[in-house]
Amino acid sequence: MKLHEYQARDILARYGIPVTGGGVAATAAEARALAEAIGGRVVVKAQVFVGGRGKAGGIKLADTPEAAEAAAAAILGMDIKGLIVEKVLVAEAISYEREIYLGVILDRASRSIVLMASSEGGVEIEEIAKTNPDAIVKIAAHPMLGLLDYQARDLAFGIGLTDARQVRQFAQIAMALYRAYKETDADLAEINPLVVKADGALQALDSKIVLDDSALFRHPDLEAMRDASDEPEAERRAREAGITFIKLDGDIGCMVNGAGLAMATMDVVKLYGGEPANFLDIGGGAGKDKVKAALQIILSDPNVKAVMFNIFGGITRVDEVARGIVAALDEVETSVPMVARLVGTNEEEGRKILAESVLIPAATLAEAAEKAVAAARG
Numbered sequence: 451m452k453l454h455e456y457q458a459r460d461i462l463a464r465y466g467i468p469v470t471g472g473g474v475a476a477t478a479a480e481a482r483a484l485a486e487a488i489g490g491r492v493v494v495k496a497q498v499f500v501g502g503r504g505k506a507g508g509i510k511l512a513d514t515p516e517a518a519e520a521a522a523a524a525i526l527g528m529d530i531k532g533l534i535v536e537k538v539l540v541a542e543a544i545s546y547e548r549e550i551y552l553g554v555i556l557d558r559a560s561r562s563i564v565l566m567a568s569s570e571g572g573v574e575i576e577e578i579a580k581t582n583p584d585a586i587v588k589i590a591a592h593p594m595l596g597l598l599d600y601q602a603r604d605l606a607f608g609i610g611l612t613d614a615r616q617v618r619q620f621a622q623i624a625m626a627l628y629r630a631y632k633e634t635d636a637d638l639a640e641i642n643p644l645v646v647k648a649d650g651a652l653q654a655l656d657s658k659i660v661l662d663d664s665a666l667f668r669h670p671d672l673e674a675m676r677d678a679s680d681e682p683e684a685e686r687r688a689r690e691a692g693i694t695f696i697k698l699d700g701d702i703g704c705m706v707n708g709a710g711l712a713m714a715t716m717d718v719v720k721l722y723g724g725e726p727a728n729f730l731d732i733g734g735g736a737g738k739d740k741v742k743a744a745l746q747i748i749l750s751d752p753n754v755k756a757v758m759f760n761i762f763g764g765i766t767r768v769d770e771v772a773r774g775i776v777a778a779l780d781e782v783e784t785s786v787p788m789v790a791r792l793v794g795t796n797e798e799e800g801r802k803i804l805a806e807s808v809l810i811p812a813a814t815l816a817e818a819a820e821k822a823v824a825a826a827r828g
Contacts, residue, residue: 451661454497456539457675458657461634462641465626468653472541481522484540485515491543494521496528496535499680501574506530511543533679544653546645550609551575551586552624553640554631562590563631565597565624569609571643597628619652620644634672635665663689684747691743693732700725702822703748703757703786705741707732707771715760718815724823727754741771742778749784756787756826758818759809763794772800776807787825791818 453461456474463469472488474497475481485492496508503509508530512518518540528535549571557564568586570578578585587608591597602621611617623644631639638660645655666673678686688695694709698716702724706712709731716726728751732744748757761771772792779788791812792800804811810825812818 451663451666451672451676452499452680453659453661453672453675454499454537454539454677455495455657456497456537458639458659459539459654461659462627462630462639462654462657465630467623467626467630467641468651469657470541470544470653470655472539474537474539475522476526476537478519478523478526481538481540482515482519485512485518488540488542492518492540493543494518494525495539495541496525496530497537497539498530498533498535499677500531500533503530508535536679544645544647544655546647546653546655548646549643550620550646550652551578551640551642552605552620552627552644553638553642554628554636555638555640557588557590560590562593563597563628565589565591565601565605565628567605567609567624571645573642575640575642591628596632597625599625613650616646616650616652623652623654630659634659635662635668636660637662684750687743688730688747691740691747693730693740693744693747695731695744695747696729697751698726698728699753700727701753701755701826703727703730703751703754704760705730705732705744705748705757706760707762711760711762715758715815715819718819719758719822722816722819722823724819724826727751738774738777741774742781745778745782745784749782749786754786755828756789756822758822759788759790759792760815760818761790761792761794763792763797763800767796768792768794768800769796769803772803775809776803779807779809789818789822789825791815 459469473484491513494510496503508525510521512521522538525535525538551568551571553566566588568578570585589601589605602624606617606620627639636659640658641654643655645653702719704715704726706715712729712731719726788809789812790804790809810821812821
């Protein structure tokens, strides 16, 4: 789950990271009021989940509250890469001499949380990695002890900071960013740029946090910050229905109960020459409403040419799932062929229920995959 810049900024401020003052506005009048409260020059920044806001005209400087109001009026409602700007951040404009990048991410290759820093801030880290990979300094935090003081200082030295005061402040900011990353269960936390002001002090000008959806049950306060404007419609509907769904590029829709079984199902579909259109774990207790929602999500993909049900009834009874599937099919109009493989508790009764439906029955996973691939090919 992505957070807006102003939301990430507020989180980092709670960890003692120096951020710019100001607030978020949904109207031009609110932007003017914020500029008046700040006093002096301000920057008005579009709050959307895309890069390149500046080039698109979504970031403007304003010397007066009247100019801030005009800037907000121009930015609000703007279409930036398909997203409509509904809020702007009004913050104090900072003069600085140098830009730094600082980020925290989970590096699956090294199986560790890695801090990255670069003396080339203000640029997307991916661009730095392409053009000048040597400019990126990386340090892996200890899996038990976390980020240690000397590691944070090594990062500072690695990007060319030599002033003792700056090194200490950079280390404090790095430690705080690491804590924010860990305690919010984030996938990514970054400050870009972290600037060096004329007096030598460091300040975060732009913040970004991406949260791990799977950990949001531990953070209802963060879940409440969700803005679904950047979320694909199918994924939003799946989340609201309590279904785990990831869209893929194939043409065989898969409805499965259990993440491991869903992975195995996709593997077997590929084994028989097909391509799965999605990962979908419907979870336990798959009743009519949940099956209907899952089926609608799968069929909303125009690439789907066949649907494959692979249900293992352990705690969930197969006959209950079968009734849910049949009831859902009565309410979802489609001509897409469907294959069903249901095994487990009360499977004989479940198969009898499905025998009276339009579904193509299959006794094994291999048979189901083979029939689904054949059906998709017409």
